[in-house]
Amino acid sequence: MTTVAAYAVPAAKAPLERTTIERREVGEFDVLIDIKFAGICHSDIHQASEGWGEAIFPMVPGHEIAGIVSEVGSGVTKFKVGDRVGVGCMVDSCRECENCKAGEEQYCLKGMVGTYNALDKNGEPTYGGYSEKIVVDESFTVRIPDGLSLDVAAPLLCAGITTYSPLRHWNAGPGKKVAVIGLGGLGHMAVKLARAMGAEVTVLSQSLRKKDDGLKLGADHYYATSDPKTFEELQGSLDLIISTVSAPLDFGAFLSLLKTGGALVNVGAPEEPISLNLFSVIGGRKTLAGSMIGGIRETQEMLDFCAEHGIGSEIELISASEINDAYERVLNSDVRYRFVIDTATI
Structure with missing residues (x-):
């Protein structure tokens, strides 16, 4: 075991505080990553507030991780010491079900980790990226292309792939009219990606406050x-709408x-x-759907696409001591457009 510094939530809705956690020893197929930047999603x-149900505490959040490989296991073939890498929302899956075999580990039938x-x-709790180091199986680690700075690449590991995957699945591209609901951490990435794919892009926001940015x-x-x-x-008039907001909407209207x-x-x-009148979908053979991140293969594809098109997240770099303030600012929509923690300050 290796002891590293981290920021953790000790209990539901409690402020984050500096602490130490244990990372496992590097196994045969593991990489040890010195975390350089971690996005706040x-x-x-x-x-952290148990808004999605019962959670495990103490909790070290963070699934937008960018760093440098500092050690590899004896069986590792994908990476070497010094490589620039990222870790997103999952670190393992069953690897045996039909979804895992299809490269869609995020939909693992036994539940991704x-x-x-x-x-x-x-049976041990997993701890995220608000920390100095992390040990991850090479199969759930991705390469960050040289064309992307690590700080603006970190949010791509969630915000980027979460919007890239549905845009690809629903065929955003030339001749398609795509709308994005909400211009926040996810929404600003959806706009950038849809535009790079060649779609005609519309932002639907509560007000025109961020119009110039959009x-x-x-x-x-x-x-x-x-x-x-x-x-x-x-x-x-629209072919595809991506809703990035985490508040209930009038789905019939949209x-x-x-x-x-x-x-x-x-x-x-x-x-x-949510509440929905089904005539909203029946009347025009419309689809109300959901999408969750992407598999490892698609995540790498997304990173390569972003490097090719010069796409990174719009970030505000903060020190670890500012995390609690950043949480409050996210809740108040006071960020343009992703907080990223400089983990050297942990």
């Missing part, structure tokens, strides 16, 4: 959802914006149940 806040707030195969990030259009005229003007056969895909996960 809204998912971290949901889980989360990077934190989960139990590994030995257009600079690559949106062709920007509408305020607080204005009823938005829903009149855009009715039946579904009305889709063309026949269109899809509204949720990547934000509200804590509350």
Whole structure:
């Protein structure tokens, strides 16, 4: 075991505090990663407050991890010491079910092992990226291309792949009209990625406060959802809508914006149940769907795509002592657009 410094949530809704945790010894197929940067995802806040259900404490959040390999196991073939690597939302899966064999480990039928707030195969709690080091199986580690700085690459391991995967699955590209609900940590990545894929991109936000940002990030259009005229003007015009918000929506209203056969895909996960009149989907053969990150193969594909197109997250770099303030600011939508922790300050 190796003792490393970390920031942990001692109990539900409690402030994070500096502590130490134990990392396992490097096994045959493991890599030891010196974490350089860790993004703060809204998912971290949901889980730290038990908004998505009972959680494991103490909890070290963080599943947007970028760092450098400092040790490899004897059987490791994918990486060597000094490589630039990333770890996202999962660190293991059964590797045997049909989804795992298809490269969609995130949908493992036995349940993927989360990077934190989960139990590994030995029944030990997993701890995330708000820490100095992490030990991960090489099969759940990805290479960060040289064209991406580690700090702006860290959020790609969740925010990037969470939006890239549905855009690819629902065929965003030239000739497609794609809308993004919410211009936050996820939403700003969805705009960048959809634009790079060649789609016509619209942002749907509560107000026009971030319109200039949205257009600079690559949106062709920007509408305020607080204005009823938005829903009149855009009715039946969109092929795909990606909802990145974690608050309940009037899904009937947003579904009305889709063309026949269109899809509204949720990547934000509200804590509350939703209500839906099924005629909203029946009337136009529409799809209300969800999507969760991507498999390891697709995550690597996303990183390579971002490097090719010069896409990184828009970040605000913070020290570890600012994490609790950052949580409050995320809840107040006061970040443009992703907090990233400089783990040298832990």
